[in-house]
Amino acid sequence: MLDTILHILVPIAIFIFIATFTLFAVYAERKIAGFVQDRLGPMETGKYGSLQTIADILKLLQKELITPALADKILFRIAPIIIFVAVFTGFAVIPWAKDFIPANTHTGLFFIMAIISIDALGILMAGWGSNNKYSLLGSMRAIAQMVSYEIPVGLSLITVVMLTQTLNLNEIAIGQGILTNGSIKFLGFWEVNEIGGIFAWNIFQAPHLIVTYVIFFIATLAECNRAPFDIPEAESELVGGFHTEYGGIQFAFIFLAEYAMMFLVSMLGVVLFLGGWNTPLPNIGILRMADWTTGLLWGIFWTLAKSLFIVGIQMWIRWTLPRLRADQLMNLCWKVLTPLAFLCMAISAIWRILIIA
Amino acid sequence: MESILFYAFALLAIGSALLLVNLKNIARALFLFFIVLFAMAGLYLFALADFVAITQIMVYVGGVLILMLFAFMLSNKELLKDLQDSSGSFLSMPKWQAIPLALGFLLLMIYGIMEWQQSIPTWIQLSFENNTQIVATDNNIQQIGLRFMTFYVLPFEVISIFLMMALIGASHLSRKERNR
Numbered sequence: 001m002l003d004t005i006l007h008i009l010v011p012i013a014i015f016i017f018i019a020t021f022t023l024f025a026v027y028a029e030r031k032i033a034g035f036v037q038d039r040l041g042p043m044e045t046g047k048y049g050s051l052q053t054i055a056d057i058l059k060l061l062q063k064e065l066i067t068p069a070l071a072d073k074i075l076f077r078i079a080p081i082i083i084f085v086a087v088f089t090g091f092a093v094i095p096w097a098k099d100f101i102p103a104n105t106h107t108g109l110f111f112i113m114a115i116i117s118i119d120a121l122g123i124l125m126a127g128w129g130s131n132n133k134y135s136l137l138g139s140m141r142a143i144a145q146m147v148s149y150e151i152p153v154g155l156s157l158i159t160v161v162m163l164t165q166t167l168n169l170n171e172i173a174i175g176q177g178i179l180t181n182g183s184i185k186f187l188g189f190w191e192v193n194e195i196g197g198i199f200a201w202n203i204f205q206a207p208h209l210i211v212t213y214v215i216f217f218i219a220t221l222a223e224c225n226r227a228p229f230d231i232p233e234a235e236s237e238l239v240g241g242f243h244t245e246y247g248g249i250q251f252a253f254i255f256l257a258e259y260a261m262m263f264l265v266s267m268l269g270v271v272l273f274l275g276g277w278n279t280p281l282p283n284i285g286i287l288r289m290a291d292w293t294t295g296l297l298w299g300i301f302w303t304l305a306k307s308l309f310i311v312g313i314q315m316w317i318r319w320t321l322p323r324l325r326a327d328q329l330m331n332l333c334w335k336v337l338t339p340l341a342f343l344c345m346a347i348s349a350i351w352r353i354l355i356i357a
Numbered sequence: 358m359e360s361i362l363f364y365a366f367a368l369l370a371i372g373s374a375l376l377l378v379n380l381k382n383i384a385r386a387l388f389l390f391f392i393v394l395f396a397m398a399g400l401y402l403f404a405l406a407d408f409v410a411i412t413q414i415m416v417y418v419g420g421v422l423i424l425m426l427f428a429f430m431l432s433n434k435e436l437l438k439d440l441q442d443s444s445g446s447f448l449s450m451p452k453w454q455a456i457p458l459a460l461g462f463l464l465l466m467i468y469g470i471m472e473w474q475q476s477i478p479t480w481i482q483l484s485f486e487n488n489t490q491i492v493a494t495d496n497n498i499q500q501i502g503l504r505f506m507t508f509y510v511l512p513f514e515v516i517s518i519f520l521m522m523a524l525i526g527a528s529h530l531s532r533k534e535r536n537r
Contacts, residue, residue, distance in 0.1 A: 114419065115414070117414070117420075
């Protein structure tokens with residue numbers, strides 16, 4: 001009985017977290033945009049405009065649900081739910097702290113990859129259901145982009161899994177800090193089990209993972225359909241892309257899914273490459289900084305801090321770089337990222353055999 | 358609780374499959390196909406085949422289904438009219454192949470039920486006695502990987518060569534002719 005209640009409470013808690021995160025992420029995004037473009041951003045509602053997004057969501061919730069007359073009504077209604085649920089389910093297998101994970105499965109990483117592909121289906125459903133040429137074009141672009149960029153993402157995940165030898169995200173995170181049972185070697189030669197901290201992170205255990213992380217970051221940025229990879233919803237060409245026809249709470253859910261996806265991929269990157277919930281502070285002599293900053297609350301704090309930092313970089317990139325053209329997008333994926341990811345995978349295999357084994 | 362979930366998934370799979378073949382709207386049928394595949398993946402979980410379940414979603418939903426939707430959306434409207442045409446009666450010509458197929462499957466299933474002895478097979482009993490049965494918390498992936506690279510290495514390699522051939526064929530077909 002207690003288990004069942006827990007199984008209901010945890011998703012609710014995650015949902016509340018995602019909703020609050022989205023509210024403040026949108027505010028942060030506007031403020032960052034304002035900073036980048038040398039203006040103030042929202043200033044009117046609340047102190048420094050801090051209530052602006054809350055006012056926006058209240059407006060969205062009150063709006064009438066409009067379904068276009070010629071739309072496929074069922075698909076149109078279901079699509080935002082599928083898009084959101086697909087992303088939301090991904091949070092089930094990501095650890096927040098040691099053993100503090102909604103579902104501790106051996107197939108965690110693989111599960112996330114599969115779940116993210118459902119998101120693409122939801123977008124296609126939205127585009128087709130709207131019966132609008134802009135929506136359809138936007139969703140076609142989105143699918144082409146997401147299916148292509150799934151390949152570099154998958155390859156970079158394999159690169160990590162080859163070294164960690166497990167798909168369990170909890171164990172991958174444990175393997176990057178002072179709590180591990182195995183041996184951790186900084187750059188493959190210096191044993192850092194005692195020191196921990198930033199030296200024990202995956203990207204510093206094997207240096208080619210830094211390249212892999214950059215590939216992963218770029219590719220997941222495209223998976224989220226965010227600038228500079230936002231041709232699916234390019235406002236200047238396609239009105240609003242696949243969500244042109246959506247309004248009110250349905251639009252809110254699509255928006256929520258986009259921000260949840262941003263946070264999901266940031267968190268995934270943090271767990272796989274940047275040490276997960278492990279502290280960046282090392283033990284130096286009697287200064288046991290890694291021991292002091294390891295624990296349940298510290299773990300949650302580090303996960304949040306690192307993930308929010310990555311989300312911040314995503315926003316910074318969005319407002320700095322111009323949008324890529326469709327052919328440039330595909331060139332980047334197939335001619336740059338995919339071969340590089342294959343190369344990293346090969347290095348990983350050699351690394352595994354020669355250095356770790 | 359588990360049997361309720363099992364029957365819910367089974368009902369979902371069968372119900373949406375029945376609806377799928379009766380639907381005239383192809384776009385909706387394809388999206389229903391997603392529900393069928395998803396419910397099937399749920400059923401795999403009850404066989405403790407979590408890896409197979411996730412692979413099902415990954416390959417079929419992420420790959421095959423999206424490809425089918427693409428093919429559907431890029432194909433000619435006139436071409437689709439034939440498919441969406443509801444004029445055909447129950448035994449019209451294009452459907453006659455389906456009847457022997459369906460009958461064959463039915464016979465196969467009846468044969469299976471007739472042959473089925475309702476006792477637990479000996480190999481399951483043996484593994485119960487030796488305590489080697491798989492439980493839900495076991496790490497099956499390691500087992501699958503080891504089996505792939507030892508017992509089933511030949512089929513595994515044959516499949517990968519087959520996939521490679523398909524890839525090369527696809528890239529050859531999509532290549533533009535240089536001199537025209």
